[in-house]
Amino acid sequence: MERSTRQGTAIRAAIEREGRPLSPQEVLEAARGEVPSLGIATVYRNLKDLLESGEIGLVALPGESPRYESRQAAGHHHHHFRCDRCGRVFDVQGCGGLSGIAVPPGFAVQRHEITLYGVCAECRAGQAADADEAAPSADAGCGHGHRH
C-alpha cells in the first residue's frame, strides 16, 4: 500500500474502532459509514494488503470464514469468544495454559487456538430467554460432557 485513500482510511478506522474481529462483510458495512460508495472488492484488496504489511491480524475460527482485527489486538496473547446468538466474535484475555490435555509422546506443541462458544452479554440481556448456563467467567466446559 502506497497511497492514502479515503477507502483505505475508512477500512482501517473501522477495524480499529470496533475493537473485535470483523468479517469482510462487517468491515464493508462499518466503513461505508464514511465512504458509502465503498465496494466489497476494495475491502478484500485492502484487507489483503493490511494483512501482508502486518497492520492487521487474521482470526480464523473453526468452520467460519476469516475475520480481521487490529494489530493491537492481534499482537498479544488472547483467544476468542463467539456468540451463538448474534454470531459476533469477541476477544477474551488471558490463558491459563493447557494442562490436562494429553498430547501423544513425541509431539511438540508450539502454539494453540482456543475458541469459546456461548451467549454474549448483549444477547443475554436483550433476549432474556434461558437462564441455564451461568458461569460468567472461565472454566466452563470439560467435565460436563459437551462435545467440543
Place this chain on the structure above:
Amino acid sequence: MERSTRQGTAIRAAIEREGRPLSPQEVLEAARGEVPSLGIATVYRNLKDLLESGEIGLVALPGESPRYESRQAAGHHHHHFRCDRCGRVFDVQGCGGLSGIAVPPGFAVQRHEITLYGVCAECRAGQAADADEAAPSADAGCGHGHRH
C-alpha cells in the same frame, strides 16, 4: 432418509475405511471407487444426514474447510492437534479446563474448541531439523507470547 442405497453405503464405507477426517471432495473420490457415477450433491446430502443422525462427526479446524470423521473418533471428548509439517490432524485426549481465561462480564460460556499446532512425532523423527520446542506434553504456549 431410510433406504439403503449403494451410494450411501459407499460413502459411509469410505469414511470408515480412511479413518481420518475427510473433506467432501475426498469422500467423493474415495466412494467413486465403488460407485463411479456418484455425484458431489449426493455426497453433501449424505454427509448432512449422517451428521444429523450422529453417524459421523464434523471436524472444523480454524481456517480450513470442514471434514468428516467416523463416529468412533468423533464420539468422545477430545481436541485436535494439527502438524505444521505434514498437515495431518490427530486427536488429543483430555481437557484440563479453561481456568485463566477472562471472559467479559455477562458472557456465558457453553463449550469450547481447542486446536494445538506443532510437529507430530513422525515428522520430528523423520526430518530432524529444529530442536527448539520441547514440551512433549500439554501446557505449551501461554507465557511465551506467540500469537494464537
Place this chain on the structure above:
DNA sequence: CTACGTGCAAAAAGTTTGCAATCGC
C-alpha cells in the same frame, strides 16, 4: 407401485480478477 434418493444443472454464497474510470501525489 410409491416415493425416497440420485444425478445433473442451475442457484446461492463468498472471494478473486479484469478493466476502464478515478483520484492521489
Place this chain on the structure above:
DNA sequence: GCGATTGCAAACTTTTTGCACGTAG
C-alpha cells in the same frame, strides 16, 4: 500527467436446491 486504486461485473469455488428419473422396499 502518470500510475496506483477504485467500483462494477464477470469468473471462480464451494455448498445448496429444483426437478425428473431411477430404484429400494
